[in-house]
Amino acid sequence: MQTDKVNIAIVDDHTLFRQGLAHLLTESNEINVLFDADNGADMIKKLPAYPLPDVILMDITMPIMNGYETTKWLKANHPEINVLALSMFEEDKPIIGMLKSGAGGYMLKQSKAADLVSAIKGISAQSFYINELVSGKLLRNIQNNQPVKNAPIGLSPNELKFLELCCSDFTYKQIADMMNLSPHTIDNYREALFQKFEVKSRTGLVISALKNELIKI
Amino acid sequence: MQTDKVNIAIVDDHTLFRQGLAHLLTESNEINVLFDADNGADMIKKLPAYPLPDVILMDITMPIMNGYETTKWLKANHPEINVLALSMFEEDKPIIGMLKSGAGGYMLKQSKAADLVSAIKGISAQSFYINELVSGKLLRNIQNNQPVKNAPIGLSPNELKFLELCCSDFTYKQIADMMNLSPHTIDNYREALFQKFEVKSRTGLVISALKNELIKI
DNA sequence: ATAGTATAGGGTGAAAACAGCTTTTTTTAA
DNA sequence: TTAAAAAAAGCTGTTTTCACCCTATACTAT
Numbered sequence: 001m002q003t004d005k006v007n008i009a010i011v012d013d014h015t016l017f018r019q020g021l022a023h024l025l026t027e028s029n030e031i032n033v034l035f036d037a038d039n040g041a042d043m044i045k046k047l048p049a050y051p052l053p054d055v056i057l058m059d060i061t062m063p064i065m066n067g068y069e070t071t072k073w074l075k076a077n078h079p080e081i082n083v084l085a086l087s088m089f090e091e092d093k094p095i096i097g098m099l100k101s102g103a104g105g106y107m108l109k110q111s112k113a114a115d116l117v118s119a120i121k122g123i124s125a126q127s128f129y130i131n132e133l134v135s136g137k138l139l140r141n142i143q144n145n146q147p148v149k150n151a152p153i154g155l156s157p158n159e160l161k162f163l164e165l166c167c168s169d170f171t172y173k174q175i176a177d178m179m180n181l182s183p184h185t186i187d188n189y190r191e192a193l194f195q196k197f198e199v200k201s202r203t204g205l206v207i208s209a210l211k212n213e214l215i216k217i
Numbered sequence: 218m219q220t221d222k223v224n225i226a227i228v229d230d231h232t233l234f235r236q237g238l239a240h241l242l243t244e245s246n247e248i249n250v251l252f253d254a255d256n257g258a259d260m261i262k263k264l265p266a267y268p269l270p271d272v273i274l275m276d277i278t279m280p281i282m283n284g285y286e287t288t289k290w291l292k293a294n295h296p297e298i299n300v301l302a303l304s305m306f307e308e309d310k311p312i313i314g315m316l317k318s319g320a321g322g323y324m325l326k327q328s329k330a331a332d333l334v335s336a337i338k339g340i341s342a343q344s345f346y347i348n349e350l351v352s353g354k355l356l357r358n359i360q361n362n363q364p365v366k367n368a369p370i371g372l373s374p375n376e377l378k379f380l381e382l383c384c385s386d387f388t389y390k391q392i393a394d395m396m397n398l399s400p401h402t403i404d405n406y407r408e409a410l411f412q413k414f415e416v417k418s419r420t421g422l423v424i425s426a427l428k429n430e431l432i433k434i
Numbered sequence: 435a436t437a438g439t440a441t442a443g444g445g446t447g448a449a450a451a452c453a454g455c456t457t458t459t460t461t462t463a464a
Numbered sequence: 465t466t467a468a469a470a471a472a473a474g475c476t477g478t479t480t481t482c483a484c485c486c487t488a489t490a491c492t493a494t
Binding site: 373398399401402405418 | 442444445450
Binding site for chain 1: 258261282286290293294343345347352353355383384385386388416417418419420421423424427428434
């Protein structure tokens with residue numbers, strides 16, 4: 001039955017790839033390719049002429065209007081359409097970029113047809129499809145806000161560590177526990193840093209440290 | 218062979234659960250439980266007395282030093298140890314929170330033993346283990362984090378001004394004078410902002426405001 | 435009219451941060 | 465090997481911050 005099939009569109013500037021893929025997917029009998037487009041602008045033009053697709057396969061590098069822009073436009077104007085990024089690149093940046101733009105999944109062009117079909121069906125049902133390629137990068141992205149240890153200016157390693165831990169919700173008592181030191185020793189560090197930075201409060205200390213680029217957040 | 222086993226530690230404040238789990242995992246013949254601890258501070262105390270674990274199973278809610286703090290401490294002091302969060306909660310907040318703190322995976326306490334074993338082995342080999350529970354939340358987090366940064370928490374003009382003045386050495390009393398308001402009113406702003414930013418101290422507030430690019434220094 | 439909401443102000447007690455100074459331990463170098 | 469220096473820990477206060485209770489306007493929207 002027609003309505004059981006997943007309706008999709010393909011946006012990619014490589015005509016041969018696009019049309020070959022359309023045939024391949026149509027043969028699976030589970031996918032119905034409504035239309036294809038050369039780039040984002042072309043897609044926007046063609047969209048009103050067809051039923052709304054369930055899923056759009058989206059290339060990244062395209063002339064005129066690329067995959068990031070097109071995905072953002074879709075999320076703004078047709079948030080119910082699921083975007084599956086389809087690209088040659090395995091690097092972090094395009095993957096994270098497309099997901100941030102609103103894509104619900106990311107597949108490599110070198111994938112097997114069967115895998116692509118199951119990704120399309122998955123994203124159509126759950127509005128996202130996470131594979132091994134994507135999951136690790138997602139996790140690393142979310143964790144990427146750790147301070148970098150570069151220690152100039154007259155700060156001892158412990159003072160610097162203390163300074164980093166200061167940029168948080170932790171109390172001095174907690175910081176003392178974390179550094180395996182007595183709160184009194186922590187107090188010595190605090191006094192020393194207050195003098196060195198000429199401040200009178202922990203907040204002032206944090207601001208100064210950030211201005212001096214001693215720590216990053 | 219002993220060296221083929223994955224060495225782990227268990228940090229959880231429920232003694233019976235902890236010890237039951239230790240037995241269960243030991244029986245699998247693939248896991249070696251080095252030690253267990255009642256909370257983060259206890260773990261930090263016990264850590265030097267044993268070989269470094271490959272994986273630490275980490276509860277979230279614990280007295281004295283909770284799972285978030287403990288995981289952050291581990292990432293700061295022993296980044297080579299993989300943390301697998303083990304919790305009863307299925308909500309977004311603890312999951313994202315533990316992953317942000319540095320956990321490489323998240324399992325529910327109601328999981329099957331075999332699944333936990335494979336998660337431990339997986340995280341030990343790849344330093345992360347993403348299951349269905351986590352993947353969707355990760356993606357939603359990365360996509361929802363953009364609007365959070367661009368159109369953030371609704372702040373009144375006064376709250377924003379207060380926030381700016383907070384990023385300094387001034388006391389709240391001084392800030393109250395500067396804004397020609399009673400210290401009690403300033404206190405209301407502080408409480409409101411602490412809630413909105415989910416922090417417990419002025420320092421945490423400043424850091425959050427900077428991360429959200431609400432203020433510049 | 436009135437319930438809701440945002441804003442301003444008030445008070446108290448506890449916890450944390452801050453200040454200044456002393457003592458012990460560890461490290462380093464004369 | 466011993467004296468000086470640095471790091472760590474201790475002690476005793478004061479001030480600031482934090483948490484939680486409350487009242488009173490004033491401006492909305494139903």
